[in-house]
Structures are given as structure tokens and as C-alpha cells.
């Protein structure tokens with residue numbers, strides 16, 4: 001899929017090419033290494049002389065070479081610089097694609113700094129409401145960005161595959177502040193971010209900066225994915241900047257199927273959408289999978305509630321109950337006050353670490369309540385799961401009041417556990 005950019009320089013017969021300062025260093029580096037980022041120069045031979053206006057080899061060994069052809073002399077007038085259309089970081093810090101100024105302009109991007117040792121320009125694609133894009137790495141921003149947007153309406157971007165082989169789209173929420181859910185049942189009824197055209201994705205709202213989603217784009221080149229920010233209701237200073245990465249099916253960084261979120265690495269942090277310990281509210285109508293890639297030689301995974309720097313009693317895991325008062329952990333799927341029939345985080349065969357398990361909690365799946373633990377405890381615990389692949393499922397219904405009040409959702413730190421006698 002990689003394309004190449006070409007820059008052609010005219011060179012006089014008497015002077016070496018000097019397009020800019022960067023190229024000098026590239027030439028130097030080239031002479032040392034033979035090539036650099038696929039930028040190729042003809043190799044100048046210092047033993048070439050000029051006689052009667054024609055190039056002539058004066059090294060005696062060169063007498064075995066074929067005499068210089070007119071074509072050779074003509075080719076020496078040009079230097080073609082070729083570089084791949086690889087990823088680059090622009091002067092603004094945004095990610096772009098390295099290409100020539102002409103190509104960037106014709107594809108609707110804006111040049112933002114140099115790449116390919118100064119021969120290419122880092123081309124950034126940024127677009128807003130009512131447009132469509134086929135460019136990998138496009139940023140979808142609010143109207144008026146980088147200013148905030150305080151108005152109502154619907155802002156839609158159509159994402160068209162850049163190549164038929166693309167089967168996933170990753171959305172990175174570099175900026176994501178829209179109005180949060182209403183405070184009774186935590187439903188996103190004022191502002192919403194909606195994804196359509198791919199696999200079912202829950203509508204989200206509120207603050208989601210730093211979070212991400214993977215959208216299944218299906219096979220074939222039809223069915224574009226649409227991203228829509230709906231804004232309504234009260235005045236609110238909204239801002240969004242969503243980076244859209246198109247992922248070919250054949251890549252190793254593709255997410256597993258059925259994963260709205262996909263994390264890699266031995267350790268990391270997972271948050272529900274709109275999680276914030278001070279003011280965030282757990283969103284209703286959620287139903288999605290969170291996947292953690294099993295790293296090599298790791299057989300289990302432990303989860304621990306994040307630190308909560310805001311509240312006296314941690315709200316880092318508050319999924320059901322009134323979290324303005326201490327709420328114990330609840331487990332299981334049956335009816336009753338200590339079960340998780342409505343909202344839950346599913347941790348396959350979860351067990352507390354370093355704590356004796358009561359009989360009913362040797363291995364539990366659904367966890368809810370206001371404490372993170374695999375048993376009915378007021379004390380939060382580190383929870384271990386050895387079910388593979390490593391996945392969590394988060395589910396909420398559309399009701400909170402009057403039983404469930406001020407729940408924040410969850411923030412968990414995870415650490416994968418090496419394959420030892422204790423973790424199989």
C-alpha cells in the first residue's frame with residue numbers, strides 16, 4: 001500500500017545538487033551508508049573529469065568500462081529522490097503521512113513540517129462536519145477547532161476505506177469533551193457520539209479524552225463507517241479531535257474480533273467511558289468487550305481498582321448501589337440485592353488474590369456494587385483471572401434511579417501474570 005514520493009532536482013554539469021541543507025547531510029550519510037530512507041543519489045565519482053565539455057573517465061582502470069553513453073550524460077542532469085509515504089510527526093505534534101507538497105495539496109491535506117530528511121512534507125489530514133475521508137490518519141475535529149463548539153446540531157464524518165484490505169478502524173479520542181449524561185438514569189440524551197455502519201457500538205458522551213474504540217469495518221470496500229457527534233440542549237463548551245486509523249486485515253496490530261477496546265502490553269489501565277472520580281457518571285446502555293492482548297509467556301491477568309485521589313472512599317469501581325454511601329462488592333447473575341442482574345463488569349472466573357475465598361466465590365464472573373472484589377466484601381481486592389484470551393465485558397441497562405446513584409463506572413489497573421506453577 002505504501003506509495004512513493006518523488007522529488008526531482010536539476011543539477012548543472014559544473015555544480016553538485018544543493019537543494020537545501022538537509023540534503024547535504026543526507027548526501028553525507030548516503031556516502032557513508034550507501035542509502036538512507038530510500039533516498040538515492042547517483043554515486044559521484046571524484047575521478048571524473050571534464051574535457052572538451054564531455055565527461056571522460058581518467059582513472060586508468062576505467063578503460064575496461066564501456067565508453068560513456070550520451071544517455072548516461074543526460075541522466076546525470078537529474079537526481080530523483082524517492083521516499084516512502086510513511087508515517088511522520090508534524091511540527092504541531094499531529095501524526096501525518098510523508099509526501100510531496102504537490103501530493104499533499106492534491107489529496108486535501110496541509111503540510112506541517114518536513115520529513116524524509118527534508119525531501120518530503122509531513123501532510124496532516126484534518127476535517128470536520130459534513131465531509132468524508134479516505135485518508136488513513138485523518139483527524140475529525142469539531143467545527144471551529146481548536147476553539148470550542150457551543151451550539152446544537154449534528155456533525156458527521158464518513159470514513160471510506162483507503163484500501164479494500166482495511167477491516168478495522170481505530171478511533172483515538174485525543175480530545176473528547178461533550179455534555180455528559182443526565183443525572184437520573186445516566187443516559188446520554190443531550191450530546192452523543194454515535195458510530196454507525198460497523199459493528200454495534202454503544203453511544204457515549206461526556207469526557208473521554210485518552211480513550212479509544214475499534215470499529216469493525218467489515219470485508220470489502222462498501223459500507224462506509226459514519227462518525228456522528230450530536231449536540232443538543234444547554235450551552236456547553238465542546239471539543240473533539242478524533243484520530244482515525246485504518247487497519248488492514250493482515251496486520252499484527254489488528255484487534256481481536258469482538259473487542260471495542262483493545263489493549264497491549266504487560267500492564268496498563270482500563271476505564272469505562274466518561275469515568276472520572278470527581279464528576280464522571282457511569283453511562284447507561286453500554287454493552288461491549290474489552291480485550292487485553294496476551295503477551296508472550298503470560299498466562300493470567302490481575303486487576304486492581306485505580307487510586308482515587310478525590311474521594312475518601314474510592315469510587316474507582318462503583319457500578320451499582322448508591323455510591324454516596326459505602327457499598328460492598330456484589331457478584332453473580334441471579335436475582336437479589338447482592339447480585340448483578342442489571343449492570344456489571346464480567347471478569348471470567350475471577351478470584352481474589354491473597355484472600356481466602358468463601359465457597360460461593362471460588363470463581364465468579366459478574367462483579368458490580370461499589371467495591372472491586374470477587375466476593376461480597378467491603379474491602380477491595382486484587383482479582384485474578386486465568387481465562388484466555390484476556391477479556392472483560394461491561395454491561396449497563398438504561399435505569400439507575402432510585403437504587404443506583406452517582407456511580408462512576410470503573411478504572412482498573414491490569415498486570416499480566418507470568419506462566420508459573422501458580423498461573424496456568
Ligand SMILES: [Ca+2]
Pocket residue numbers: 284342343396397398399400404
Ligand atoms: Ca443501570
